[in-house]
Amino acid sequence: MKVKHLFGMLSLFLCVFNLVSCGDDEIKDPDDAVTLNMLNEEGDKTMLGNSDVYINKSNNFKTYLCYIADAGETSGLGVDVQLQLNNLAREVAVVPGHLYQIYDRDVLREFPSGKCAVLVGSGYYKAYVVSPIVNENVMTGATVKYALTYPEAPELPEYEKLIGYIDYVGESLEYTLPKDVECVFNAHLDSEKDAFDIQINDRKLTITLLKPVDKNYGPYGTYGMYLRLGSVFTTVEFNVGMGR
Structure with a gap:
């Protein structure tokens, strides 16, 4: 976005100064975070990591072998959010600024209580949509940051x-x-x-x-x-x- 006024330029300078001064308060990406330009299925149909998740022609995340949860709007990939297991889907909208959790279907289990849980020690992807990719005013994908994450449950014994x-x-x-x-x-x-x-x-x-x-x-x-x-x-x- 272009800055048209002196006040806007001054505000931008102050924001940069504050970022330098308060860098320790920034939410940092995980060390193993990957930035990926995911083109939709009408382009190169880029897959996310080792999953089968891609962006379809409707510009939604789509999967057949996983489940996706939209954790809502966050300030970045490094934000610590609870596991979202109540709104799992095979197709969800790609929304810039939103954080997603992607689970292999084989590591999820529903219990008699109606609660769903993920297997201890099993990795899942956290993915953050940075921005859309636009070509000639048409969205052709999205820039996504993602990282492999493991659920924490120190009270539970190891698997088997x-x-x-x-x-x-x-x-x-x-x-x-x-x-x-x-x-x-x-x-x-x-x-x-x-x-x-x-x-x-x-x-x-x-x-x-x-x-x-x-x-x-x-x-x-x-x-x-x-x-x-x-x-x-x-x-x-x-x-x-x-x-x-």
């Missing part, structure tokens, strides 16, 4: 953490759950849940084997549970009849 072994009827294992987690059996455990007495009291998970180990018909093998805390989930596992 082994919490113990059970080898004979009456044997139990105990594990202390993080506070306020939602706990759900995986398919294997759910199909053979009658072989166990599973109790959760005051965050203490207790699993007791009720039936003899049977390698052919079960109970036998590795069983697991999903643990959700906020917008992040993980799994814990235990072995039955497999020895230490």
Whole structure:
């Protein structure tokens, strides 16, 4: 935009001076941020990172293998925003100044509570639309900054953490759950849940084997549970009849 008045020029000078003086207050991009000129599908159909996200001819972000959340208007890529998992879509408008979160569909899980969560340790893209790309007054894409980001959930154990072994009827294992987690059996455990007495009291998970180990018909093998805390989930596992 052209500055037409002396006051405008003075204001611009003061803004530059303030930026130099208060640079420590600026929101910085992540160290691994990438700036990308994404041309839409009527041009080179530029993909975002290793995802299948592109800009279609309607100038919307489009994907088939991911989900996209519009986190709204922010001041840059480095802004810390909560995971947005309630408005996931396969196609969203490209809006300059907006921050987006892009998730692989395979790392998301919906829980019985209705809450959706992303797998701990799985990366997702944060993408910030800097400006449209215009050619002869027609939008042909957008300049985007993006970075691979990982959800933080220090209270949760790592994915597929082994919490113990059970080898004979009456044997139990105990594990202390993080506070306020939602706990759900995986398919294997759910199909053979009658072989166990599973109790959760005051965050203490207790699993007791009720039936003899049977390698052919079960109970036998590795069983697991999903643990959700906020917008992040993980799994814990235990072995039955497999020895230490």
